[in-house]
Amino acid sequence: MFLRNIPALFFSWTVSRYILFLFITLVLPYPEGQWLKGDVDLYNFWSKGLVNGIFPINDSMWQYPPLAGVVFAIPQWVLGNALTGFILFMILFDLLILITFLTTGLKRFKLNPDSTSLNGLSGAWFWIMWPILMGPLALTRFDVVPTLFALLALVVLSNQKMRPILSGIFLSIGAMVKLWPMLLLVIYPKTVFKKVSISFVSTAVLLLIFMNTWSVGFTNFFNNQSSRGLQVESIAASPYVLAKLFGANVEYPFRYGSLEVQASFANEIGFMLNVLTLIVFLVILVLNYLNKLNYLNLVDKALVVVLISIAFSRVFSPQFWVWVGGLAALALINKETKLKKVIVLLSISAFLTQLLYPGQYVALLSGEFFATMLQLTRVVLFVWALVLGTKLLLKPTRGKVNQYE
Secondary structure (H helix, E strand, C coil), X not given: CXXXXXXHHHHHHHHHHHHHHHHHCCCCCCCCHHHCCHXXXXXXXXXXXXXXXXXXXXXXXXXXXXXXXXXXXXXXXXXXXXXXXXXXXXXXXXXXXXXHHXXXXXXXXXXXXXXXXXXXXXXHHHHHHHHHHHCHHHHCCCCHHHHHHHHHXXXXXXXXXXXXXXXXXXXXXXXXXXXXXXXXXXXXXXXXXXXXXXXXXXXXXXXHHHXXXXXXXXXXXXXXXXXXXXXXXXHHHHHHHHHHHCCCCCECCEECCEEECECCCHHHHXXXXXXXXXXXXXXXXXXXHCCCCCCCCHHHHHHHHHHHHHHCCCCCCCCHHHHHHHHHXXXXXXXXXXXXXXXXXXXXXXXXXXXXXXXXXXXXXXXXXXXXXXXHHHHHHHHHHHHHHHHHHHCCXXXXXXXXX
């Protein structure tokens, strides 16, 4: 059968990624496709200094942890071309993610065939389909890099040997590329939390020491990140998007690399989101440490936690779907995952995001009806999935469940 065939899997990946590459390079037409590589042009500009260890100190659009600079510099180092080179570099990481799902699924199928579907290939197939759902933008941002390390952190912990030190190392590397993988620390089991945390912090310190000797200005991202406002695509900006549809005076100035809401109480809402994020994640950390979050396994919990972080974020960029898709694919390797309905809702929302960005983005900023409905529908679907996932996360259990698988 085609779906249980490994050569068919790699053939499908090759064809799909080649088509996505043709969209990105505008060989094939794509709605407003000229905007797909906007960030890649910026990465290329930054890479000229990054190859010499010089970070864009005075650039308000630089908001990334230090290892992101390394990611942007490598295509320039290796190929002397950070434009096409960057896309090819991301396709390589995309392939590494596919291989991670393949090896993880095959190992699980060998150990417990009844708990996997498609002979262990379900996660790999889902990942092949995901960038098609969310669009070629998946390969024009660098989010596949931290996603790979977050997945590796979960995979090495969920195997039978449970290697918490290695899990902490992977998680730390991912967080030094883009901060979100560190959020997964709050759902690690109490039995391994200490070792994972020590490994995470130790790796981060070593990486910072290395960056300090190699580069200049790598800590500048803190100021720019903390100054960000409420992005138009964020969940919390939905009332403003709806108000704009009905003629309210809502502006979207370009600041810190995104279009932010400029209207009454927007800054206050952004500040409250930061406070709520801190409170919510402290609560999750405590509940998990007290073994109160045992209904879902580690991977399912990771997906729900990321959904919560996105919901409370001031930003909901289209590339965030790479994180969601990677964790969803890992969850689907387990036939008994409790998040199937959640993942279906997220998949529809991701597809609507592709329809919105970049094709309908200008229309959204203008308050046009169709684009506004796209945005609000994708938000409603996401929130629906979030509510279902959070209810499962908090569901009480009488006894312990398998925390890792």
